[in-house]
Amino acid sequence: MPTAQPVPAPDATSDIPEVASVLRTSVMRMRRRLANERHPDNDLSLGSMAVLGALYANDEMTLGALAGRERVQPPSMTRMVNFLEEGGYVVRRQGETDRRQVLVSITSKGRRTVRKDRLSRDAWLAQQLVGLDADELAAIRTAASIMERIATS
Amino acid sequence: MPTAQPVPAPDATSDIPEVASVLRTSVMRMRRRLANERHPDNDLSLGSMAVLGALYANDEMTLGALAGRERVQPPSMTRMVNFLEEGGYVVRRQGETDRRQVLVSITSKGRRTVRKDRLSRDAWLAQQLVGLDADELAAIRTAASIMERIATS
DNA sequence: TATTGTTATACTCTATAACTATA
DNA sequence: TATAGTTATAGAGTATAACAATA
Secondary structure, eight states: OOOOOOOOOOOHHHHHHHHHHHHHHHHHHHHHHHHHTSOTTOOSOHHHHHHHHHHHHHSEEEHHHHHHHHTOOHHHHHHHHHHHHHTTSEEEEEOSSSTTOEEEEEOHHHHHHHHHHHHHHTHHHHHHHTTOOHHHHHHHHHHHHHHHHHHTO | OOOOOOOOOOOHHHHHHHHHHHHHHHHHHHHHHHHHTSOTTOOSOHHHHHHHHHHHHHSEEEHHHHHHHHTOOHHHHHHHHHHHHHTTSEEEEEOSSSTTOEEEEEOHHHHHHHHHHHHHHTHHHHHHHTTOOHHHHHHHHHHHHHHHHHHTO
């Protein structure tokens, strides 16, 4: 029998498959729930709002950059930008140095929408988070950051 | 000027809107990435695999219970079960006490598929988690558990 | 020739409404 | 009448393939 030893550091590696599994499952269910809970007075899809959010932060992006950032194919981004442009949330202009490019920028209506909706569009989720303690919020923040890195890697 | 005081305990509540926002965003992107990264030799959708996983754990469930668990409407679950049944992964039988019910159970092929795929289907995600330390894995576990609770609430 | 974006088309997943069978 | 599940149908979101414009 081996001599008693300090408890070995938990082998984090051995947990990885299980963590991957629970993470994947919870992400799938969470996403569906989020899609169901979006605010009825906002006719923008979650995807469109994400695009608008990116433009809120970056002012002007090429369509390709938006597609890359949101991890959709260019035709999908064309559709989203069409929709946002029809609603007056963004404008297109032709690239100057490279005229194949389409530069998309957010309008003042788009900015207003982002600000107004940031208050309300996370309201449901925020409500679900009420009651969590600081450690739990920190865990979510850490996990979200890791997911973001994985999703955009 | 007020006397210097100990740093106040961070007001976790004030962080909630921001945490909600980053969580929502990361879930959306992560889900899309997961959908893109599923293993090519597995023709079962992520949703079908989740159903099979539930049946692996529970042996036999009604179609309604499966729909409730996966948070889809009954017609959607009918489709998934049809698909799984055609593939020989599950079988239907009529409820005994209530003959309106459809009891769905997993076949040995389904069990084999779950076992085999549990090893491979999370492989991509697990690979992304390699290198995380124990605290980070714990954070993901905590966050996943909270997401699961929220999504099924 | 290669790249950026668009158009045409089709597929997957999900929902609602109407229906059947059973309670 | 109410409930469990199915069928019919439609909508949202995404993809691939083919194309146009530009580099």
